[in-house]
Amino acid sequence: MVAPDLIKAAQSGDRDALITLLREIENDVYRTAFYILNNEQDALDIAQEALIRIYTKINSYEEKAQFKTWVQRIVTNLCIDKFRKNKPTVSIEQFDMSFTEEKTVEQEVMSAYVAEDIREAIDKLPEHHRSVVVLRYLQDFSYNEIAESLDLPINTVKSYLFRARQQLQTLLQDYKKPSIESTRR
Numbered sequence: 001m002v003a004p005d006l007i008k009a010a011q012s013g014d015r016d017a018l019i020t021l022l023r024e025i026e027n028d029v030y031r032t033a034f035y036i037l038n039n040e041q042d043a044l045d046i047a048q049e050a051l052i053r054i055y056t057k058i059n060s061y062e063e064k065a066q067f068k069t070w071v072q073r074i075v076t077n078l079c080i081d082k083f084r085k086n087k088p089t090v091s092i093e094q095f096d097m098s099f100t101e102e103k104t105v106e107q108e109v110m111s112a113y114v115a116e117d118i119r120e121a122i123d124k125l126p127e128h129h130r131s132v133v134v135l136r137y138l139q140d141f142s143y144n145e146i147a148e149s150l151d152l153p154i155n156t157v158k159s160y161l162f163r164a165r166q167q168l169q170t171l172l173q174d175y176k177k178p179s180i181e182s183t184r185r
Contacts, residue, residue, distance in 0.1 A: 002067050010058050018058060022051050028068070028139070029075050035134045036079040038123070046082060050075045065148050072139065073149040076131055083127050121171035129164035132157055 002024055009017035029050050034043035053074050061070050122130060135141040135149060143161075147154040 004063075004067075007058075007061065007067055011061070018055065021058075022055060025054070025068075025071055026051060029071065032072060032075045032134065032139060033079055035138050036076070036131060037082065038119075042082060046075065046078045050078055053078070066145065069141075069145045069148045072135065072141070072145075073151065076135070076149055080127065080131070117172060117174075121168050124171060125164055125167055129160050129167065132160045133164050133168075136161060 002021060006017050006021050006024075010021045026047065030043055030047040033046040033050070034040065037043050037046065050071070054071060057074075061067065065073075122133060125133065131150060132146055135146045136143075141149065143154050143157050146152070146157045150157070152160075
């Protein structure tokens with residue numbers, strides 16, 4: 001969480017505060033771009049462009065929205081612009097499938113397969129569904145924060161998430177646990 005005093009100092013022209021602010025958010029900016037674009041170079045380019053935009057537009061930030069929401073809106077919009085220009089295939093990378101307990105080699109291999117299947121399933125989602133999934137489940141945004149970031153009504157966000165979950169359930173149906181009835185057969 002970025003300190004409000006740091007934001008105010010950056011807005012008042014304190015160059016050191018602005019640089020500190022950009023350093024605090026750069027990893028989140030890159031992570032969001034990478035999750036959405038699934039391309040390291042594109043993510044680096046978008047992250048750099050987003051940081052420059054934040055640098056030049058810091059005075060346009062108003063405290064009506066949370067700072068992280070404002071930042072994520074910039075990053076997401078730049079990613080959407082890139083989609084519109086390039087229409088690339090996108091997937092989610094680097095899910096952390098680790099747990100606190102030690103895994104066997106078989107469990108590690110299985111986790112890698114599951115992670116890859118999840119990435120491929122998310123890759124198949126329409127762009128607008130993919131964006132809300134990334135913000136909700138990978139960036140842990142609330143519905144309100146997603147709505148602000150994507151400039152959508154909250155009911156649209158809920159609808160997109162509902163449809164995305166339905167699509168993911170269908171795409172990942174092989175991972176459903178067997179019901180009691182199916183195990184009795």
